[in-house]
Amino acid sequence: MSVRRVAQQQPESFEFNSENLSWAEQLIKKYPPGKERSAVIPLLWRAQEQNDGWTSEPAMRRVADLLDMPYIRVYEVATFYTMFQLSPVGKKAHVQVCGTTPCMLRGSKQLIEICKKRIAKDPHTLSEDGDFSWEEVECLGACVNAPMVQIFKDTYEDLDEQSLEALLDAFANGETPTPGPQIERTLSCPESGLTTLTNVPEYVPLNLSIENEPKEPVKNDEPVADTKAENAATLLKEKPAAIKQPEKSATETKPAEKTEKPETAKAEEGGQKPETLDGPRNGEADDLKMIKGVGPKLELTLNALGFYHFDQIVNWTPENIAWVDSSLSFKGRIEREDWQAQAKLLSAGEETEFSKRANYGDKSASKTDKPEGDK
Ligand code: FES
Incomplete structure (x- = not known):
């Protein structure tokens, strides 16, 4: 690795534009008094973004002044991390x-x-x-x-x-x-396809575990939609006893019925139940993971609740959203990620920025866009 030094030719000065300056001032306020220096990395990063992708020496000094830090302390940070470019970088x-x-x-x-x-x-x-x-x-x-x-x-x-x-x-x-x-590999799966865990259900809902393996092994070449529907049906209807909540300590297990309450019952606690399906239409479910915020586990939970298609999500009313929301482990996600706007585009056969990039069934997904539930 090369030695990292600041570029010999530097601009005269650097100043945050008004938008970035007000952002920086707000950010600094988030840190406890005396700990404001912890904002050095986000401030340097914002300076770099404003400065065509590189961090000039005047920018380092400006950040140091904002944080009341010795210049050398900021230089140390900027020259250590390769995320900070110390000389001009290519435009493209x-x-x-x-x-x-x-x-x-x-x-x-x-x-x-x-x-x-x-x-x-x-x-x-x-x-x-x-x-x-x-x-x-x-x-x-x-x-x-x-x-x-x-x-x-x-x-x-x-x-x-x-x-x-x-x-x-x-x-x-x-x-x-x-x-x-950039090859036909899905994420970091083996290039040759799965070599382990080939005989268990693909997806398990959040916070649930399965006591018994299914009688019939799931084959790799089975249609994905059928497999998901089977798993959802198995979990919800055929083997309710096979689903158990994670074990809780004695102080947490006061109402016995609460630990055994199925997901659907939890969902009924708030809002109004939307129209649901017993299975995907024509045996083929939409790939709900194309919605940003829905990972494999959450998709199975949605399937288990009776949602298999984008248009079902599009038609949810605010009361329906409250009903579905109450069964998810990350409340507020539906509105935060704007599932309905995404589902509307996807149900019309269009792509969203996320679906273009994620494209789970095909190639790669950006690491930065992984659904929260899958982290
Ligand atoms: S060694 Fe290259 S990414 Fe880790």
Whole structure:
């Protein structure tokens, strides 16, 4: 890894624009008196975003002044973390190539050669047109899909020379390629498909566990919708005794009936029950995970409650939302993530920003967009 030094050529000064300054002042107030310096990283990051993707030395000083910190303390932070760029970066892409052992063993040196050939011989140097720059960094936490690069906030994984060249072509054309694995791998699953856990239900609702495995193993090539419907039906109707709540301490288990209350009963505690289905229409459920905020576990919970299609969600009234909300483990999510607006687009056959990126059944999902329930 190269030594990180501030660029020799620096602008005269840096000042936050009025919007960012008021944001910074509000942020600083969130910290207890005497602890305001803890805001140094978000402030540096905001300065970098305002400053075309790099953190100038005057910007570091401005942050230090805002936080009443010695300049050297801010320099230490900015020069330590590779998220802060210390010299101007490419307008279209700054490529951070992971060179740590797993990526190195899987071909990061070849990726660096591509960067040298296409961008500039030396790291932290702008390409001739100013559109690209690159550097080598330490592990970026996607080793399982090595080798990989990070470009701005996204990671591109399972790369080789050809796919990195294709990525750079796409950025040069002003496109933003889909982040994640650049091969036919789903997230970080094995390239060859599942090798373990192939004979248990795919999804288990939040806070529930299953005592017995199903009699019939779930086959990998079974249609997903059928499997989910079967699991939901099994959990709700056929094997109610097989569902149990997590064990609680003696002080928490006062009303015995409460620990045995099924999810549907919990849902009936508030709001008005929407129209539900016994199973997906024509045996084919919509992929509710295309809604930002719905992960595999939450999708099964929704299925178990009788929701399989986007249009069902579109038609929920505020009372219906309260009813569904009361059964979810993250109350308020429906409105916070605006499920209904997302479901409306998806039911019309359109895509949302999240569904384009997540695309669970196909390729990759951005790590930053993972549903909360799946973290
Ligand atoms: S070693 Fe490259 S991401 Fe961890």
